Amino acid sequence: MMRLLSSVFISAMLTGSAGAGEMRTFTDNQGRKLVAQVVGFQENAVTLRRNDGKIFDLKESSLSEEDQKFLKAERAAQGSEISALNRVVGHELFTQNPLLQRSAREVAAALRLSPESRTPGMESWRLYAAFVAGADGKTGSYRLFGAMPYSLALYSDPWGSVSHLSVVFANKGDYGSTAGFGEDHFSGEESDDVHSLEGAMEADFNKITAGLTGVLGEPVTQRFGEGKERRTVSRWDTQGVSILLSMEEGEFVGLSIVPVNFAENGGKTLRVNDSAIKSRVASAVKREANGDVVIQGIPMVNQGPKGYCVPATFERAMRFMGMDADMYLLAMVGQTGMGGGTSPKLLIDEVRSQVYRKGRRTKDEESRKLTISRLKRYLDAGTPVMWTMFSLSDYNKIANGNTQARRQVTDWSDWATKVAAQSAEYAKKEQEPDAYHICMIIGYNEATGEFAVSDSWGESYELRWVPEGVAQWVHNQGLFMILP
Template sequence: MGGIHAEETISITDTASGKSIDVIIKKVESGVVSLETAAGANFDLPTSRLTPDSIERIKAYLASAPSNSEQAAPRMEGQSGLNEAVGHELFGSGGSIWRETAGQVAQRLSLRVESEKVNSSSYRLYTKPDYQFLGAHPYCVTLYGGENAKPESFSLVFANKGDFGSRLGSGEDHFKIMHPDKVPPGNLNEAIDFDAEMISMSLSAVLGIPREQYYGEKEDKRKVKRWDIGDHAFLLSSKEDEYTSLLIVPTPNADAEGKIDFVVDSDFKKIQIQNVRREDNGDVWIDNIPMVDQGPKGYCAPATFERAMRYMLVPADMYLLATAATAPGGGTNTTKLSEDCKRIVRSKARRIRDLELHEDFDIKTVKDFIDTGVPVLWQMRSLGKYNDVANQRTKERETVEDFTAWASEIAEEAAEVEPQLKADANYHICMVIGYNEATNEVAVSDSWGPRYELRWVHLDIAKAVTSRGGFVIDF
């Protein structure tokens, strides 16, 4: 993927030497930053060698510096009419979405920042009942970004098994708001057909008759209707009893039916290890795991699997994962979800392994995975007392200087709190993404947005709320 070539320099600092240097950022790809010094020397540097402040400056630069091709991009024929049909300014004055930054597109469409990592980003909107897109109501709109802060795809999920008839998702109410002259669908499949018809009519009125093709690989393969405008492909798919969805992707991706380049195991293991951070206090944790906000539906399991799959370069969408394993109105069957995800992951030459964390959960168990850059998916009970301790101790931890004393203090607290963590309630799945052997702590990441990306709890407290087992996605 081409880099961003501009003469603006930014300051970066090497974590190993502590030295800072002003450089021009050429590109960021697979955890490696390509740089040019003021003297014209070019070199590559793993992101793991850079301080957090340096990484944030690189992100800000990539998000704000358009390339020359973006500035000169022509408007596409029909884009004004399509914007009108969409009901939003999907296409800006520059024409192609793919020539903008993901942040610019998200801001124009009022999508909220969900995750911004070095090589990935996402912007998501859980919509209100009167929100419409191409004449239908999407419950969730997500923009995914990739390397160099560029957009990669849009995913919109319309009528679906988890939302239809659910008070949390506003159920059938949006039909009455958007189409007061029409009879509302009486069941899920009528809603799926209704949304698919509205989207198809809206796109065909501007772009003509669609063609049909397949999209996705193996277990994820499905028949879609396709409309093109410029270098954008609109892919509409419906599945009986499940959902209607719309993907917007670059035309080369649609031409390839969604197939992605495979990264060989040896190369990918190097990328993963570069994401492992080691702190002076003994903390070891994994950076650059995409965040997903599970939203109002409580899709903790689908959101956590999406995070892990995208981190392992397996495309995934929380909403589409959820529909296959969700009862009407909500409630995810984690066992069925994991089996569905296993089939998808196998198609990308990866695997999901089951872990018996309810029987064997210790620092060594998670260390073996964390040290290689592999997060652990953990099934647990997210009890109120557990969260109180996790929130308070994570905040206090920021100012700790004596971690030997800290280890004794939290061990005593864990012994006192453990008997209070017996309630058989609040079943949840999240990630263990780090550990500290000296303090006997694990780092936990929940799919509730950036505030919950990294929290620390004593191992004994984590063991006390473990419900069943866990999973890892590896090779």
């Protein structure tokens, strides 16, 4: 299964134009010429980048004596720059082996990130730094580029190397929020102190800018992104990557590390072939002997301790369907309030626009009845259904308990009887509109009368089973699909 965002970056790396930095004409031992830029070094080799964007390693001993002298000096100079840059980062993020050539797992370990998602062709790791200890052992003292990264996410390419890094510093979702993780985030509170947020954002932006400028020089300014997510960024280039820093008023301070070619292309992503998407999502549907039908390989995005269920869920669906997405940018488009609370309508309008630009289609429905027969045609085709609902404590208790109990089931007819009794019980109960939420329906079992659901709360909530009648009890009538 292909991975969207990393695949976009890989294509950009292979086909883009030359990046910033000094190009040099190298000569090998046989007198042949090569114009390239030094990106980094291996033990006995240099990593070069050609004008066409291709990156490759070359043994230093295969080059002329003059070039070898140049590379010796360049290796020493780059080593000094990397040491200075890592002091600014606060971690050993950069080495002479270029970042995009390194194992993503190795980099995740260096940054102390936890696994978030693993699907065919992509892995991701994430850290919410406000809840972990820094170098001094105190919770909340973790720093990156001199500021607290409220969210730090790392993504791999299909070969396990680093694809890109995405960091969000002071932002309206996490700043001042006392909400918990997972189900507990409904009981938390959010700060409405906009002025404190603005001050924190400005302080983070200035601190990061000063640190990077002190090592890499003054940044260039450019526009980056697509549609309503397009923004102005400050850009520094090093080792074949671009470090992009932006501050969106009242929203967030964000930093991304991406391939130079992707930055030079303005962050424009490539359209994925329709037939490739249809084939991939259809092959993601797994059918079990007991009647379970589940869409696999949907990336997990942990929304963290804030009310970002809408943008996090949409990010997951968009990435699964071959489109670039980021929950913080989607929250900006959806006019999410301090701590969370996104307008699904505003977000759907923007998502629909992005989907159309990439050749996909959308479908949204208002439906009082939530039934397997109504949704199975989408699920059978590998299309997750985004579902507005009330994430009540009774619902979560049943979802957690049934999912655990299912692992021990040997008589599925008996299990179907128990599930039917739960559905019948909750069919008699009145709705309790509270704990407004959106998650995904990713499968079903028609024989047992259950939906498979997935919440954007981390690995433990990636797949839970809920009786059809209980799902109807918490149904808030909204359904949205991105079609292949």
